[in-house]
Amino acid sequence: MIWNAFAIAVREIGRNLTRAFLTVLGIFIGVAAIITMVTLGQGATLAVKAQISSLGNNLLTLRPGAGFGSRASAAGTPHFTEKDAVIIEEQIAGIAAAAPVRTASLSTIYLQNARLSTVTGTTPIYFQINKWNLAEGRFFTDIDLRSGAAVCVIGPTVRKELFGTENPIGAKIRIGKASCEVIGLLVGKGQAGMFDQDDTIIMPLSALQRRMIGKTSSHDISQIAISAQDGVDSNVLITEITSLMRQRRNLQRNQDNNFNIFDTRQIAETLGATTQLMTMLLAAVAGVSLLVGGIGIMNIMLVSVTERTREIGIRLAIGATAGEVLLQFLVEAVTLSCVGGLLGMLLAFGLCAGLARLIQVPFNFNAQINLIAFLFAAAVGVLFGYAPARRAARLNPIDALRHE
Amino acid sequence: MNPPAVTPLIELHGLTKTYGVGDAAFQALKGIDLTIHRGEFVAIMGPSGSGKSTLMNVLGCLDTPTAGSYHYQGIAVESLDTNERSLLRRYALGFVFQGFNLLARTSSLDNVELPLLYRGVSRKERHEKAVAALTSVGLPTKLDSTPAELSGGQQQRVAIARAIVTEPSTLFADEPTGNLDSVTTGDVMELLTRLNLDRGITVLLVTHDDHVATFARRTVLIKDGLIESDVVRAGTPLRT
Ligand SMILES: Nc1ncnc2c1ncn2[C@@H]1O[C@H](COP(=O)(O)OP(=O)(O)O)[C@@H](O)[C@H]1O
Ligand SMILES: [Mg+2]
Numbered sequence: 001m002i003w004n005a006f007a008i009a010v011r012e013i014g015r016n017l018t019r020a021f022l023t024v025l026g027i028f029i030g031v032a033a034i035i036t037m038v039t040l041g042q043g044a045t046l047a048v049k050a051q052i053s054s055l056g057n058n059l060l061t062l063r064p065g066a067g068f069g070s071r072a073s074a075a076g077t078p079h080f081t082e083k084d085a086v087i088i089e090e091q092i093a094g095i096a097a098a099a100p101v102r103t104a105s106l107s108t109i110y111l112q113n114a115r116l117s118t119v120t121g122t123t124p125i126y127f128q129i130n131k132w133n134l135a136e137g138r139f140f141t142d143i144d145l146r147s148g149a150a151v152c153v154i155g156p157t158v159r160k161e162l163f164g165t166e167n168p169i170g171a172k173i174r175i176g177k178a179s180c181e182v183i184g185l186l187v188g189k190g191q192a193g194m195f196d197q198d199d200t201i202i203m204p205l206s207a208l209q210r211r212m213i214g215k216t217s218s219h220d221i222s223q224i225a226i227s228a229q230d231g232v233d234s235n236v237l238i239t240e241i242t243s244l245m246r247q248r249r250n251l252q253r254n255q256d257n258n259f260n261i262f263d264t265r266q267i268a269e270t271l272g273a274t275t276q277l278m279t280m281l282l283a284a285v286a287g288v289s290l291l292v293g294g295i296g297i298m299n300i301m302l303v304s305v306t307e308r309t310r311e312i313g314i315r316l317a318i319g320a321t322a323g324e325v326l327l328q329f330l331v332e333a334v335t336l337s338c339v340g341g342l343l344g345m346l347l348a349f350g351l352c353a354g355l356a357r358l359i360q361v362p363f364n365f366n367a368q369i370n371l372i373a374f375l376f377a378a379a380v381g382v383l384f385g386y387a388p389a390r391r392a393a394r395l396n397p398i399d400a401l402r403h404e
Numbered sequence: 405m406n407p408p409a410v411t412p413l414i415e416l417h418g419l420t421k422t423y424g425v426g427d428a429a430f431q432a433l434k435g436i437d438l439t440i441h442r443g444e445f446v447a448i449m450g451p452s453g454s455g456k457s458t459l460m461n462v463l464g465c466l467d468t469p470t471a472g473s474y475h476y477q478g479i480a481v482e483s484l485d486t487n488e489r490s491l492l493r494r495y496a497l498g499f500v501f502q503g504f505n506l507l508a509r510t511s512s513l514d515n516v517e518l519p520l521l522y523r524g525v526s527r528k529e530r531h532e533k534a535v536a537a538l539t540s541v542g543l544p545t546k547l548d549s550t551p552a553e554l555s556g557g558q559q560q561r562v563a564i565a566r567a568i569v570t571e572p573s574t575l576f577a578d579e580p581t582g583n584l585d586s587v588t589t590g591d592v593m594e595l596l597t598r599l600n601l602d603r604g605i606t607v608l609l610v611t612h613d614d615h616v617a618t619f620a621r622r623t624v625l626i627k628d629g630l631i632e633s634d635v636v637r638a639g640t641p642l643r644t
Pocket of ligand 1: 423424430432450451455457
């Protein structure tokens with residue numbers, strides 16, 4: 001009987017291809033839209049989180065100036081000293097490491113290639129704090145730091161611009177006034193917003209101070225990169241670092257902080273939450289499109305209800321039982337909905353794969369949203385395909401035949 | 405000449421049908437007693453609104469009576485549930501409607517195969533029987549035509565083919581020629597007569613065309629929901 005109903009349903013679909021097409025189309029678009037939006041939204045969230053966490057784990061950055069968007073500008077406020085970094089690391093519990101950072105924008109030259117690069121002078125622990133990995137060569141060591149060796153580690157962008165495909169390890173490049181040997185190549189982290197993290201040259205702080213620019217003052221440290229130990233509350237650390245630095249900078253009670261602390265984890269959480277919100281918004285939009293698709297299906301079904309009611313009357317008059325007629329309609333609705341749903345899932349898969357590459361977010365197949373969208377669409381299709389049939393099949397055959 | 409004591413095909417006692425309830429209630433059948441035997445060809449006549457269609461629909465189990473008894477081959481139809489009535493239609497009854505009631509956008513062949521599909525007949529046998537039925541109504545060349553591609557007379561003949569393909573014991577035809585011109589009316593009536601004579605199918609025919617009624621050997625006249633006369637034409641004995 002089920003097979004029979006299936007055969008009849010398939011004949012009926014074949015006979016009303018326009019209606020079948022419109023039903024399938026409504027579900028198809030709804031399903032494809034909701035899956036694509038949610039999948040891409042989640043991909044974007046992941047991408048943002050990955051980028052933020054590539055900046056460094058539990059990373060706090062101590063910077064001069066009253067802070068982002070504040071009236072007091074960073075210019076004119078004193079920078080930090082190397083001692084500050086040492087004291088912070090020693091005196092505050094819960095800190096894994098602190099590295100003094102001095103940056104300078106210097107011309108770099110290798111053979112005919114010249115460009116302006118951001119050069120960072122720091123201590124070896126900096127690589128760990130900022131989660132840099134080596135692609136080739138080695139990092140510089142404490143020995144290099146103490147001797148002020150003219151060595152540097154470069155990011156992939158610098159390598160590409162200066163060396164092209166040539167192996168940079170062991171090559172000497174000119175940075176500012178001095179020559180410097182490339183000893184390591186970093187694994188790229190990619191863009192962080194507008195800013196290319198991979199466009200970097202990192203060398204021992206002592207080398208940068210002495211050879212490249214010449215030490216001018218003890219307050220020449222523009223940033224201190226600090227990593228917290230796992231599980232330590234960064235807010236507590238920020239409070240402690242703040243009071244320590246106020247004391248070291250001789251700030252009076254009535255004076256504002258002339259430094260600020262940038263907390264990567266907090267930013268990551270904020271951005272993560274924002275993209276999450278975006279995902280939910282997109283999902284809501286997609287849900288509406290699915291609903292509209294559902295209403296479209298309902299309309300098609302309702303428009304054909306007169307014709308279908310008479311059809312049911314004919315079938316009943318010929319000797320079909322109400323059960324057989326309902327089974328046929330159910331099979332019809334389920335078949336159309338499933339075909340639409342499956343096609344929608346296929347399209348969504350293609351769209352997600354293509355768009356994810358285009359906007360450079362990771363594409364993870366999300367089985368859950370596929371299932372939800374499919375089930376919802378199928379439910380809509382079945383409900384609106386089946387409900388009118390249910391009403392009609394309850395009628396006397398003659399009343400169904402007379403339906404106008 | 406007394407008919408032998410066999411179970412009548414159709415036996416009605418005090419059958420009534422009321423449409424609507426309360427003030428809007430309208431009694432379309434007011435107590436019909438009628439006995440019809442296997443092999444008869446009965447014309448039901450009467451003015452418009454007298455209850456002919458109502459009677460046919462009740463007899464054909466397309467509608468349920470309000471009161472009274474209806475036995476089909478000795479079976480009390482009132483005691484059957486919806487499903488059982490469907491099965492009775494499927495295995496014993498055939499219908500031809502004034503408005504044809506064919507499935508739209510569906511070939512003649514598929515329309516005629518439809519009742520066989522519900523009987524679970526195999527694909528091959530379905531095809532053979534449908535072709536035979538369409539041939540017997542004179543449409544062997546219109547197997548693949550949809551109703552829209554056929555004239556009224558042709559559509560009615562497809563409907564008749566659909567009704568007889570299951571070899572029902574009774575064929576109900578409610579004004580089958582009502583929408584047809586006189587030539588096609590003649591064709592359809594000849595077809596019905598042949599089915600009655602050659603295959604022994606009992607035919608109940610509603611018409612208000614006197615000429616059409618002459619094809620039948622028995623004429624039942626209905627007025628205002630009651631039988632006014634029931635005449636068997638001389639010289640044509642009842643088959644039993
Ligand atoms: N579904 C219905 N609801 C209410 N009244 C009906 C319905 N069908 C028929 N009638 C009424 O019952 C009477 C008999 O109708 P019908 O059997 O169709 O007459 P006939 O076929 O003899 O012209 C008419 O007065 C008609 O108005
Ligand atoms: Mg009538």
